[in-house]
Amino acid sequence: MGNQEMVDLLIVMFCLFQLGDKFLFFDKGGSYSMLDVFTLRRIESLMNGYVHEKVPAQLRTMVKLTYEMKGNELILTEERPGLQRYQWDRMPIARFYWEGDQWQVFASDDCSSWNPVEVIVPCSDFEDVLEQVERDESGVFWRERD
Known part of the structure; x- marks a missing residue:
């Protein structure tokens, strides 16, 4: 096995480093997270159920919700059919950012910038901020x- 193959194999595997009482996880894309694997899987399961239930089945050809997790961030996005066939236009809805043992929530403005949502107090429970x-x-x- 060559050096590059070994590096690729290590990137595909979850690498775990302990930092005090925290663990740093690298995913296959090279992003890292201070969340443990159990919490990441719980959030993934919660989001899969949420995006499935949010849009009724009969409307899923016109609108869908997706999310992307990278490192300490999760972005919830709405997608609608674009002008070109088989293309979907993406509109960011919310950004959840894990920092200092709390989820902070941001909303996208008309210029696609993220602004903190003051009425949502940061907390450690992802399900609470999603609600x-x-x-x-x-x-x-x-x-x-628009």
């Missing part, structure tokens, strides 16, 4: 977009 995004009491997530 607050779903309720959208401030009207910054589920709004009509």
